[in-house]
Amino acid sequence: MRSSRALALVGLGAGILWTGPAAASGLSTARFGGERGTPMDVNSTSIFYNPGALGSLRGIDLFLDVNAAWRTADYERAAPPGCEAGADPAGCDVPQEVPEPADAPGANNGRASLTNFAAAPMVGAAAGGNVSEDIRLAGGLAFFVPFGGQSSWDQNDAFANSSSYAGPVDGVQRWYSIDGILRTLYLSSAFAVGISDYVSIGISGGIAITQSQTARARELSGNNSIDLEGRALLDASSIDPHLGGGVLVTPLGNQDLRIGVSYQAPTGFNGAKAKGLLYRFDGAGNLSGNEPGTDDVEVDFNWPDIIRLGVGWRATKNFEARLFGDFTRWSLFNDNCVVVAGIDCEINDDGSVADTVADSNDVVVNTPRRWNDAFGIRAGASYWIIPAVELQLGLGYDSNAIPDRTLGPDLLDFHDVSVALGGKFQIIDELFLSAAYTQFFYIPRNTTDTNASNTFAAPSAQPYAGGNYSQSIGVLNVYVQAQFDPFSDPPPSTPATTD
Amino acid sequence: MRKRPFVTFLCAGSLLLGASGCPDPQGQFDDFQRRFEVIGPKQVAGLCLSEQPDPMVSGSYFFSLTPTVSPDKPAPFIADVQTDGSEFTFTLTPVNADDRSTIVTMTAQGDPVMPQTFGPFLVEDGVSTVELVDAFVPGDSNPLSENNLTVQATLEMAFCADDPSILCGTFAANVTAPFALDLAGTFAFEARENDMNPEPPVVDCDGRQAAPF
Numbered sequence: 001m002r003s004s005r006a007l008a009l010v011g012l013g014a015g016i017l018w019t020g021p022a023a024a025s026g027l028s029t030a031r032f033g034g035e036r037g038t039p040m041d042v043n044s045t046s047i048f049y050n051p052g053a054l055g056s057l058r059g060i061d062l063f064l065d066v067n068a069a070w071r072t073a074d075y076e077r078a079a080p081p082g083c084e085a086g087a088d089p090a091g092c093d094v095p096q097e098v099p100e101p102a103d104a105p106g107a108n109n110g111r112a113s114l115t116n117f118a119a120a121p122m123v124g125a126a127a128g129g130n131v132s133e134d135i136r137l138a139g140g141l142a143f144f145v146p147f148g149g150q151s152s153w154d155q156n157d158a159f160a161n162s163s164s165y166a167g168p169v170d171g172v173q174r175w176y177s178i179d180g181i182l183r184t185l186y187l188s189s190a191f192a193v194g195i196s197d198y199v200s201i202g203i204s205g206g207i208a209i210t211q212s213q214t215a216r217a218r219e220l221s222g223n224n225s226i227d228l229e230g231r232a233l234l235d236a237s238s239i240d241p242h243l244g245g246g247v248l249v250t251p252l253g254n255q256d257l258r259i260g261v262s263y264q265a266p267t268g269f270n271g272a273k274a275k276g277l278l279y280r281f282d283g284a285g286n287l288s289g290n291e292p293g294t295d296d297v298e299v300d301f302n303w304p305d306i307i308r309l310g311v312g313w314r315a316t317k318n319f320e321a322r323l324f325g326d327f328t329r330w331s332l333f334n335d336n337c338v339v340v341a342g343i344d345c346e347i348n349d350d351g352s353v354a355d356t357v358a359d360s361n362d363v364v365v366n367t368p369r370r371w372n373d374a375f376g377i378r379a380g381a382s383y384w385i386i387p388a389v390e391l392q393l394g395l396g397y398d399s400n401a402i403p404d405r406t407l408g409p410d411l412l413d414f415h416d417v418s419v420a421l422g423g424k425f426q427i428i429d430e431l432f433l434s435a436a437y438t439q440f441f442y443i444p445r446n447t448t449d450t451n452a453s454n455t456f457a458a459p460s461a462q463p464y465a466g467g468n469y470s471q472s473i474g475v476l477n478v479y480v481q482a483q484f485d486p487f488s489d490p491p492p493s494t495p496a497t498t499d
Numbered sequence: 500m501r502k503r504p505f506v507t508f509l510c511a512g513s514l515l516l517g518a519s520g521c522p523d524p525q526g527q528f529d530d531f532q533r534r535f536e537v538i539g540p541k542q543v544a545g546l547c548l549s550e551q552p553d554p555m556v557s558g559s560y561f562f563s564l565t566p567t568v569s570p571d572k573p574a575p576f577i578a579d580v581q582t583d584g585s586e587f588t589f590t591l592t593p594v595n596a597d598d599r600s601t602i603v604t605m606t607a608q609g610d611p612v613m614p615q616t617f618g619p620f621l622v623e624d625g626v627s628t629v630e631l632v633d634a635f636v637p638g639d640s641n642p643l644s645e646n647n648l649t650v651q652a653t654l655e656m657a658f659c660a661d662d663p664s665i666l667c668g669t670f671a672a673n674v675t676a677p678f679a680l681d682l683a684g685t686f687a688f689e690a691r692e693n694d695m696n697p698e699p700p701v702v703d704c705d706g707r708q709a710a711p712f
Contacts (some may be wrong), residue, residue, distance in 0.1 A: 090707045091708075116522075221683035227704075228669065
């Protein structure tokens with residue numbers, strides 16, 4: 001047992017290796033509701049963006065939303081000086097770097113690409129109405145995916161039929177990611193109270209399901225030797241609570257001017273600990289045999305908390321302007337630590353196991369993230385060419401959460417600018433159809449001289465991940481919304497008063 | 500780059516079902532195993548194994564234990580190996596890491612340092628898994644610090660077909676005293692005409708040498 005744990009300890013664990021279509025900072029994917037998914041709009045998406053806004057809802061709102069995204073990404077890696085293919089390993093003084101053998105140039109260095117498609121649904125329902133002249137009550141229920149995604153990297157043709165090496169066909173990025181899924185699904189309810197025509201407050205809560213299934217290449221000691229290359233597969237999940245709250249202020253006593261602010265606590269409050277299995281295939285690194293191993297493990301996911309603020313102003317009958325943003329504490333996403341089930345993980349700054357962990361063997365592997373807080377800001381406008389047709393335009397910026405030193409092909413982030421164009425159409429009195437396309441323009445990154453992923457101590461040691469990164473994402477948001485008010489006469493508000 | 504048109508097709512199709520993409524981590528994991536099983540023997544040869552390895556020879560070897568965090572400076576020992584071909588035992592005598600030519604007989608605290616014997620270990624098809632239980636590394640042999648260490652280590656050992664005078668492999672270890680620390684790296688037993696030769700020893704199966712002084 002000690003032997004197997006020790007082997008697992010030194011590296012045949014799996015880090016967290018998802019690279020999904022994050023459409024905001026870090027791993028945030030919440031774009032449901034499109035240009036109307038904001039902290040100051042009143043619809044079922046408010047359950048996540050600002051439950052306080054629900055307090056302004058009069059009637060019933062049913063929401064069915066799909067975000068369909070395409071994504072391309074590239075990672076190009078060059079061998080560090082002295083570590084070129086065929087070089088004498090003694091001349092390669094870069095930690096965790098092993099020169100490619102002379103007969104395998106391109107195994108670890110070169111370009112990796114992916115082209116992926118993904119879709120994320122959101123379903124929500126909310127209802128609200130007056131219980132007295134000045135008091136409104138509202139509630140809602142929704143399912144959505146606020147964080148995560150998936151990736152599947154292209155294979156490396158040059159090694160497709162290799163008779164010498166089993167690993168390089170999975171691409172030069174494989175030491176961080178081959179295929180991966182990481183996502184958190186929310187099943188959330190909300191309750192809100194509207195006080196007069198000026199203020200409404202609300203809270204939301206429910207369960208969050210975190211799922212991670214990832215495959216990556218690993219070598220026992222954390223280097224990138226293709227002679228000793230193995231594989232690790234992590235399959236884990238958890239169910240944790242989540243909680244949020246918010247306020248919507250309408251200073252004019254109507255929906256023409258709306259100011260929303262909300263707070264979403266970290267999933268699981270102190271992080272999510274996913275339980276599952278780590279499958280290991282030691283590859284040639286385990287000379288005594290190459291049988292797969294399986295360990296019961298737990299993985300730490302420290303999701304961030306989010307503060308949102310937004311203002312919407314219906315300036316004229318035909319025009320509305322919106323400005324909103326979020327501040328996301330991705331600095332909580334510190335270490336993705338894989339431990340033997342039942343053990344709490346604590347990692348020192350240098351990547352080593354803290355003394356507070358009784359048996360350091362119980363920490364199988366750790367992937368240092370050390371992310372930074374990030375923010376996003378979006379400006380939007382709507383113009384109604386007729387009351388039933390709303391045209392939408394949006395511009396956005398998202399800051400980058402991942403520092404150069406820990407950026408790897410498994411989880412990508414960039415500074416980005418987004419442009420959205422869409423429309424919302426009133427099909428019949430109670431039914432709306434919305435479609436908006438958002439193109440994200442990511443500023444490429446070069447971390448050749450600034451990446452330090454390979455400098456962490458065991459069990460956080462992993463190969464150097466410096467190189468050139470680029471990415472493009474396009475998201476098509478489509479939703480169908482039904483709004484009606486069976487509780488009062490005349491029925492439902494027009495698009496001019498609620499979203 | 501080879502695309503995955505079928506996978507891409509499925510992913511695109513999954514949009515119609517509201518699915519969120521279709522990476523296949525389990526499939527990738529299984530695919531590697533299948534490829535490895537086909538290619539395995541050649542990879543093994545690259546790891547200094549052969550299908551018919553040369554028999555292990557009893558004798559004295561220069562033994563280098565090289566953590567990945569100290570790739571150019573190993574912990575050096577003299578290893579006296581005794582083997583009958585199917586099993587082997589070895590005795591480690593620590594050497595000063597700063598000169599690779601001085602036997603360490605006493606710790607900096609004045610305690611005597613005695614050679615330690617490990618084994619017997621079974622050799623099958625030229626490979627062996629060696630467990631070093633409570634191996635003592637005096638501070639003078641420690642390439643990372645001047646601390647005396649007590650180490651539990653697992654060595655995955657193979658014969659080098661290219662050079663029968665070298666036994667090599669990888670190790671995983673955890674230091675249990677004076678503090679907990681996890682280490683991994685490579686090791687090599689190198690047959691040398693003069694064990695106390697300070698020349699840089701071989702430290703891994705690729706034939707890489709330690710840095711000269």
